[in-house]
Amino acid sequence: MPHVGVCEDDPALRSVLTRALRAMGHDPVVVATAAEALRAFGRARPEVMVLDIGLPDADGRDLCLALRAAGLDAPVLFLTARDAMHDKIAGFEAGADDYLTKPFDLDELRVRLDALLRRTPAPSAGAGDGPVLDPARHALVRGDDEVPLTPTEFRLLGRLMAEPSAVVRRNALVAAAWPHGAIVSDNTLDSYVRRIRKKLEPLGLTDISTVRGVGYRWQ
Numbered sequence: 008m009p010h011v012g013v014c015e016d017d018p019a020l021r022s023v024l025t026r027a028l029r030a031m032g033h034d035p036v037v038v039a040t041a042a043e044a045l046r047a048f049g050r051a052r053p054e055v056m057v058l059d060i061g062l063p064d065a066d067g068r069d070l071c072l073a074l075r076a077a078g079l080d081a082p083v084l085f086l087t088a089r090d091a092m093h094d095k096i097a098g099f100e101a102g103a104d105d106y107l108t109k110p111f112d113l114d115e116l117r118v119r120l121d122a123l124l125r126r127t128p129a130p131s132a133g134a135g136d137g138p139v140l141d142p143a144r145h146a147l148v149r150g151d152d153e154v155p156l157t158p159t160e161f162r163l164l165g166r167l168m169a170e171p172s173a174v175v176r177r178n179a180l181v182a183a184a185w186p187h188g189a190i191v192s193d194n195t196l197d198s199y200v201r202r203i204r205k206k207l208e209p210l211g212l213t214d215i216s217t218v219r220g221v222g223y224r225w226q
């Protein structure tokens with residue numbers, strides 16, 4: 008039975024989803040907060056994840072970045088009450104694979120989940136004991152050390168950490184860090200990266216490298 012991770016804070020919708028997913032033959036792992044999702048999904052390694060955007064302790068898109076940065080690469084379906092276009096684009100930049108706007112039909116959910124499960128990648132080894140992102144506090148945490156980040160720094164670093172060893176292009180970083188379509192100069196992006204590097208230095212983390220003229224790379 009495929010594990011489906013669900014993070015939704017509305018208790019009524021949570022129980023509807025739990026029942027519906029079981030009826031569809033899935034094994035749901037259902038939580039109500041971003042903090043619980045990071046713990047429970049990290050253990051269960053779901054094959055697909057369903058995330059509400061409006062969570063009590065974090066933005067679901069920041070949760071998605073944190074899950075990706077923690078090495079969970081299962082497809083993500085966002086649930087959202089918002090249908091503004093910029094929110095959808097920002098969701099995809101945060102690493103989402105699909106979207107459902109509330110209220111939605113359970114048949115529609117089933118069809119979308121089946122499609123996502125068909126392209127589920129092989130489970131990854133996970134990030135081990137490396138640094139993790141905390142979407143509730145917008146912080147990078149490693150053991151007892153915690154580096155507070157601004158929301159923009161969090162999204163920028165999350166986008167980089169979500170694809171370790173890959174060169175992330177400047178325009179992808181800008182789209183992830185400034186999701187509302189702000190005009191951001193090259194200098195601004197570079198100075199944000201400088202600030203993040205400075206914050207990570209005390210932990211001995213020097214993992215952001217510059218790829219001149221292209222973008223940046225984590226590790």
Ligand code: CA
Binds near residue numbers: 016
């Ligand atoms: Ca909600």
